[in-house]
Amino acid sequence: MSAVIDGSVTAEMAVPSVDVAPESQPVGWRHRHLLDVDGLTAADLDLVMRTADAMREVLARPIAKVPALRGRNVTILFYEASTRTRVSFEVAAKNLSADVVNIAAATSSVTKGESLVDTVRTVEALGAQMLVIRHPVSGAPYLAAEIFGGSVLNGGDGWHAHPTQALLDLYTMRSRLPGGSVAGRKVVILGDVLHSRVARSNIWSLTAAGADLWLCGPPTLLRGFEAWAGRGAAAGRRFHVTASVDEALRDADVVMALRIQRERMASGLLPSLREYAARYGLTAARLALAKPGAIVMHPGPMNEGVEIAADVAAGAQSVITDQVTNGVAIRMALLYLLAGVAGAGSGVGGSPAGAPGA
Amino acid sequence: MTDLDIGRAWLVDPATGREGPGEIVVRDGILEAVNWLDGADADGVDANGIVVAPGFIDLHAHLREPGNEDAETVASGLAAAAHGGFTTVCAMPNTSPALDEPGVLSQIRAAAVSSGSPVELLAHGAVTTGRAGETLAALGELADAGVVGFSDDGSPIRSASILRNALAYAGALGLPIVDHPEDATLTDGAEANDGLVATVLGLRGWPCAAEEVAVGRDLAILADVRRDVPGVRLHLTHLSTAASLELVRRAKAAGLPVTCDVTPHHLALTDEWVAGARRFAWDAGEGGDPWRDDALVAAPYASSLRVNPPLRTPPDALACLAAVADGTADAIATDHAPHTEVDKAVEFGLAANGISGIETALGLVLAAVDAGQLTLARAIAALTSGPAAVLGGRSRRNGSVGLVEGAPADLVVFDRSETWTVTADGLASRGKNSPLLGMDLSGRMLLTMADGRVAYEAPDA
Numbered sequence: 167m168s169a170v171i172d173g174s175v176t177a178e179m180a181v182p183s184v185d186v187a188p189e190s191q192p193v194g195w196r197h198r199h200l201l202d203v204d205g206l207t208a209a210d211l212d213l214v215m216r217t218a219d220a221m222r223e224v225l226a227r228p229i230a231k232v233p234a235l236r237g238r239n240v241t242i243l244f245y246e247a248s249t250r251t252r253v254s255f256e257v258a259a260k261n262l263s264a265d266v267v268n269i270a271a272a273t274s275s276v277t278k279g280e281s282l283v284d285t286v287r288t289v290e291a292l293g294a295q296m297l298v299i300r301h302p303v304s305g306a307p308y309l310a311a312e313i314f315g316g317s318v319l320n321g322g323d324g325w326h327a328h329p330t331q332a333l334l335d336l337y338t339m340r341s342r343l344p345g346g347s348v349a350g351r352k353v354v355i356l357g358d359v360l361h362s363r364v365a366r367s368n369i370w371s372l373t374a375a376g377a378d379l380w381l382c383g384p385p386t387l388l389r390g391f392e393a394w395a396g397r398g399a400a401a402g403r404r405f406h407v408t409a410s411v412d413e414a415l416r417d418a419d420v421v422m423a424l425r426i427q428r429e430r431m432a433s434g435l436l437p438s439l440r441e442y443a444a445r446y447g448l449t450a451a452r453l454a455l456a457k458p459g460a461i462v463m464h465p466g467p468m469n470e471g472v473e474i475a476a477d478v479a480a481g482a483q484s485v486i487t488d489q490v491t492n493g494v495a496i497r498m499a500l501l502y503l504l505a506g507v508a509g510a511g512s513g514v515g516g517s518p519a520g521a522p523g524a
Numbered sequence: 525m526t527d528l529d530i531g532r533a534w535l536v537d538p539a540t541g542r543e544g545p546g547e548i549v550v551r552d553g554i555l556e557a558v559n560w561l562d563g564a565d566a567d568g569v570d571a572n573g574i575v576v577a578p579g580f581i582d583l584h585a586h587l588r589e590p591g592n593e594d595a596e597t598v599a600s601g602l603a604a605a606a607h608g609g610f611t612t613v614c615a616m617p618n619t620s621p622a623l624d625e626p627g628v629l630s631q632i633r634a635a636a637v638s639s640g641s642p643v644e645l646l647a648h649g650a651v652t653t654g655r656a657g658e659t660l661a662a663l664g665e666l667a668d669a670g671v672v673g674f675s676d677d678g679s680p681i682r683s684a685s686i687l688r689n690a691l692a693y694a695g696a697l698g699l700p701i702v703d704h705p706e707d708a709t710l711t712d713g714a715e716a717n718d719g720l721v722a723t724v725l726g727l728r729g730w731p732c733a734a735e736e737v738a739v740g741r742d743l744a745i746l747a748d749v750r751r752d753v754p755g756v757r758l759h760l761t762h763l764s765t766a767a768s769l770e771l772v773r774r775a776k777a778a779g780l781p782v783t784c785d786v787t788p789h790h791l792a793l794t795d796e797w798v799a800g801a802r803r804f805a806w807d808a809g810e811g812g813d814p815w816r817d818d819a820l821v822a823a824p825y826a827s828s829l830r831v832n833p834p835l836r837t838p839p840d841a842l843a844c845l846a847a848v849a850d851g852t853a854d855a856i857a858t859d860h861a862p863h864t865e866v867d868k869a870v871e872f873g874l875a876a877n878g879i880s881g882i883e884t885a886l887g888l889v890l891a892a893v894d895a896g897q898l899t900l901a902r903a904i905a906a907l908t909s910g911p912a913a914v915l916g917g918r919s920r921r922n923g924s925v926g927l928v929e930g931a932p933a934d935l936v937v938f939d940r941s942e943t944w945t946v947t948a949d950g951l952a953s954r955g956k957n958s959p960l961l962g963m964d965l966s967g968r969m970l971l972t973m974a975d976g977r978v979a980y981e982a983p984d985a
Contacts, residue, residue: 204724204815281866281869281870282870282871283869283870301871303871303872303873303874304715304725304726304727304825304872304873305725305726305727305824305825305871305872305873306871308823308824308825309825309827309870309871309872311823312823323726324726324727324873325726325727325728326725326726326727327726363726366724366726389718389723389729390718390719390720390722390723390729391723393719393720393723394720394723394724397720397813397816398816399815400815400816
């Protein structure tokens with residue numbers, strides 16, 4: 167029971183009133199940073215979902231803005247090109263009345279010039295209290311969290327994690343599935359699992375929520391995942407891995423297609439995009455294997471005609487634009503919850519426990 | 525000159541295979557007497573207190589001079605060696621410029637003399653010019669100048685043809701090729717052992733097969749060259765996988781002239797540490813899962829754990845221990861790889877490979893002994909007589925690595941009943957890139973003597 171996120175267990179728990187400052191009302195959130203999904207308990211996930219409900223209500227107002235984070239500096243530091251996630255964080259922070267600073271660090275500066283450590287110290291000296299970071303190297307947000315005095319939100323690191331995406335995916339599934347729960351539902355993540363931080367974060371959240379999770383793609387893009395599935399994401403939280411798209415899609419409740427990148431061909435992982443589209447692309451014919459009314463998701467940006475057919479992406483079963491809207495609500499919820507944790511707004515407060523050595 | 529009396533300690537002499545209670549007398553730097561005790565005189569002396577053994581020999585250390593003196597110098601490296609109990613150190617030639625001709629060897633020898641350290645500095649020469657893997661370095665001139673082997677370590681010898689020629693040429697000089705076995709086509713961009721930890725953390729996988737393919741290739745070429753050059757010798761350094769060690773075990777059984785070493789970190793630490801576990805290999809168990817076992821106690825992605833070859837799974841580490849125990853691994857070599865903070869205080873995937881490990885080697889090995897994974901005698905042999913045999917008498921100790929009466933004192937004294945805490949300030953190395961910072965290790969070093977002189981003495985000893 168405790169490992170399952172289910173709408174039925176939430177009734178007696180407090181829903182934050184998001185119109186007031188977060189530190190003024192303890193809601194049971196204890197994480198200073200959001201670096202990964204693996205450290206979130208079922209209760210944590212549930213609190214995020216309920217807070218996002220409150221944020222959806224804010225978004226429905228004529229003026230979609232609350233003063234909760236007034237005077238706080240949210241700095242968005244992106245080392246990778248991104249429109250969707252960066253703008254989503256920016257809109258979320260502004261809806262909470264935070265002051266937003268955007269820094270687009272050129273990818274080249276990752277390997278030369280100012281180090282991440284120096285950059286984080288600099289933005290903190292410039293007043294950053296909450297730091298949203300996206301970085302092409304797995305684990306980079308942990309290094310930032312080791313030295314940053316405020317809260318770090320992982321906006322996507324390498325192949326490792328994309329926590330806000332996984333949480334908005336869970337939120338979207340719960341809002342669209344009959345019964346409002348993913349427990350026992352067959353959820354398929356289809357495509358380039360190996361390079362996908364979205365897939366990794368969804369493994370943690372969806373297995374915690376009790377979904378019947380299936381990962382599917384060409385064997386070269388599933389490397390290592392069979393062993394992970396065999397051990398489970400945590401005690402007893404198994405999932406399935408298959409290269410057979412028919413087996414994965416049959417009777418699915420949710421199908422999430424992942425982006426395929428062109429460099430996969432250059433590194434010999436796939437013969438061609440054409441062959442990928444033919445064998446693994448999410449077409450209307452394939453989607454027909456899933457349950458009637460199964461929902462279609464994609465974290466974006468899409469290559470229409472490759473991993474997903476244009477008519478499927480725009481079809482009645484697609485909830486892809488819902489994902490975008492829910493992304494703002496989820497990021498508002500997370501900024502709000504993290505801001506309520508001691509130390510997050512003070513700009514001071516040492517390294518987190520268990521920080522790595524030199 | 526130095527006088528020293530050590531009464532009632534546990535003596536370990538790998539030269540004779542003898543260990544037991546005894547006393548040591550050093551006069552004017554000469555090991556004057558080794559008195560083995562028995563009966564009532566030996567009461568209360570056991571292997572869990574003060575231990576005396578011959579000074580250790582490290583077949584594999586990066587001293588970074590010339591070219592990267594911010595990370596280490598010959599002087600700081602020899603001081604670190606002495607703190608770790610090592611009295612003979614073989615420097616690796618991946619300096620800048622590379623040690624591919626005798627001039628660089630003269631330079632580091634001069635640095636060792638001016639350091640005043642009594643620790644013996646030996647060196648491997650490069651296999652290929654500039655370590656570029658294309659043409660043979662000045663192997664004959666380097667041999668005449670006194671190198672103890674040839675290695676392009678830091679990189680594998682990519683060309684099988686160059687390796688074949690190098691083995692033949694060096695074999696005729698009576699010297700081994702010391703290969704870093706890695707098929708680089710399988711490790712492009714690799715970050716961590718290709719297993720559960722890398723998959724979960726989103727790190728690029730570094731397969732065991734990359735090492736095993738290279739070991740298999742090297743052994744096949746060795747067998748081939750041996751038909752022409754009976755004196756050919758191959759030494760495989762820092763083996764890290766169970767299958768690599770099994771290949772060497774079989775090659776030795778078939779009579780091939782191959783030796784190998786494993787590092788302290790590969791026999792004690794595992795890829796679980798990258799995820800945030802801090803338990804030794806033997807505490808993880810077969811098929812352990814740090815997420816399931818609640819073993820994650822530190823933040824993941826500590827760049828001090830980025831090393832080539834990567835830390836492997838617990839079964840691989842246990843295979844390294846088994847190889848030391850049965851002699852498949854001739855030596856424990858540190859692969860001491862000091863780096864500056866600039867090169868290590870960065871994202872895991874951008875960090876330089878390597879662990880500053882010469883000062884923590886004994887502590888990790890003793891942890892294995894404490895856990896019953898290895899006998900003390902076998903552990904000491906892998907740090908002394910084992911590497912001495914690989915050197916084949918090319919140490920000033922002339923091959924006789926033992927508690928030898930009448931020879932200049934060359935020994936270590938450590939206390940197994942005491943632990944010490946690894947700290948950045950406490951490391952003599954300029955490289956503070958140890959994943960063990962803050963941890964307590966057993967076996968506090970009390971004294972290291974090399975060539976009859978004190979090389980290290982504990983502040984309060």
